[in-house]
Amino acid sequence: MAAATRGPRRELAELGAWQRPLRAQFPIVAGAGGDGGDGSGPPRAAYLDSAATAQKPQPVLDAVTAYLTTANANAGRGSYPWANHTTARVEAARERVKAFLGDPDPRRSSVHFTGGTSEGLRAVARDWLPGLLADGDEIVVPFGDHRANLDPWLEARDLLARQGVGISVRALPCQEGSGDYDPAALAAMAGPRLRFVAATHVHHVYGADMNVHRIREAVGPDPVICLDAAQSVGHQPVSLAGLDVDFLVFSGHKALALPGTGAVWARGARGPAFVPGGWQGTPNTAGIVSLAAALDWLDAAGTDRIGRWTSALASVLTDGLSRMPAYEVLGCRTSLAADTAVQRRGSIVTFRHRAIGSQDLGFVLFSHGFMVRCDDHCQAGPGPEGGSVRVSLHVYNTLEEMENLLTALATLQ
Ligand code: PMP
Secondary structure, three states, rough: HHHHOOOHHHHHHHHHHHHHHOOOOHHHHHOOOOOOOOOOOOOOOOEEEOOOOOOOOHHHHHHHHHHHHOOOOOOOOOHHHHHHHHHHHHHHHHHHHHOOOOOOOOOOOOEEEEOOHHHHHHHHHHHHHHOOOOOEEEEOOOOHHHHHHOOHHHHHHHHHHOOOOOOEEEEEEEEEOOOOOOOOHHHHOOOEEEEEEEEOOEEEOEEEEEOHHHHHHHHHOOEEHHHHOOOOOOOEOOOHHHHHEEEEEEEEEEEEEEOOOOEEOOOOOOOOOOOOOOOOOOOOOOHHHHHHHHHHHHHHHHHHHHHHHHHHHHHHHHHHOOOOOOOOOOEOOOOOOOOOOOOOOOOEEEEEOOOOOOHHHHHHHHOEEOOEEEOOOEEOOOOOOEEEEEEEEOOOHHHHHHHHHHHHOOOOO
C-alpha cells in the first residue's frame, strides 16, 4: 500500500504529472461544459459520483463515433461487410474483457454482455443457479451490500421453491459496521450442502476492499463463488488469477464505457456452462465497442496508478473529515495514510453530518459545485437514518476538489 507508507499528499504530488493529461481527456470535466448542458449547474462543478456511473474519455467517444459512422450493423446475423465487422468487434470485445481481467484460462471461460451489474447478477441467478441446486442445498449471499447482489438470489430461491426445491439462503457473515467479510465465520458455515457464495469485491458504500481472495480458502474448493465487481473493475487492478472465483460481474458504464454496458465473465469449470436463457436480441454493439475502447484506455493509463490516485484522494478526504467532529465517516474510519490491515479504502468515502440530513447536505454541497450521492445508495438492509453522503472518485478528480470540498464541509460545523 504505497499511500500508507508515503502519505496521500506525497503520492498525489508524485502522480500529478501522470494524472493531468489523463484528466484533460475527459471533455465533460476538463472542457468548458460541466453545467449540466442547460445551465442548471454551477460552472466547473466537481463530479464526485463515479460509483454511480463514470465519465468517458475522448478516445472512448471517438471509438463509438467511428464505429457508428463507418460500420454500424447488427451482430451475428447478416453476412455483408458491416455486419461481419460488427460481429468480429463483439467477439474481439469478449477476448478483450478476458485479457483485461487477467483470465488464466481464456479458452474455457465465456463473456456475456449485459446492461450492467444488476442485469448480470440476475442472469446468473435466473439462468444458471437453478441448474446447480438440489433440495436441501445452501447458498450464502451478502445481506448488507448492494441490492443488486441480494434480490436475484432471493428470487432464485422463490422460483425453486415453486418447483418444489427447497434451498436455504444464509447471510454472508461480516464484521459489524465495516462491511468487511468475516472469513472465520464463513469457514464455520462451509460443508457439503454449501454450493454457492455471492460476494462483493469493493463495497459501494464503505469503499472497503472486502478481502474476497480469502473466501475460497474459507469455503474450500467446491462452492461456486460469484463476485460483484461493479466497484473494482476500472477503478483498481482486478486479476482473476488471484481471486479464484467462478463468476465475475461488472458494469462497463462504471469503467468509462457507455451507459447500458456490462459483462458476466464465467469460468466454466464448475457446474453447468453459463448460457444466458431465452432469445438474446440485438446486442448493444456501440456499447460493446465502447467497452473494448474503455478497457484499452484503462490499461494504457494503468489501473494500478488509477487505484493509487483515487485512494490517495479518498485518504485526504477521510483524514479531513475525521478532524471535524460534526461528521461521521461510515465503515472503515481510518484512511490508507493511517495503515489498516483489515480494509483498504478505495475510491469511495461515505459520511454523514450528525445534525444535517443527507439530502439537505447534498443540496448545500451542490450549491458549492459538488455533485455527490445522498440517500441510502441502494444498500440492502437498513442504513443510517437520514441517509448519508457518498463521494466517489475516478482518475479525473483532483486534490483541489478534495480541499475545496473539505472547506465547504467545514463551514457547516
Ligand atoms: N453492485 C454494486 C456493488 C454497485 O455499486 C452497483 C451500482 N451502484 C450495482 C451492483 C448495480 O450496477 P448497475 O447499476 O450497473 O446495474
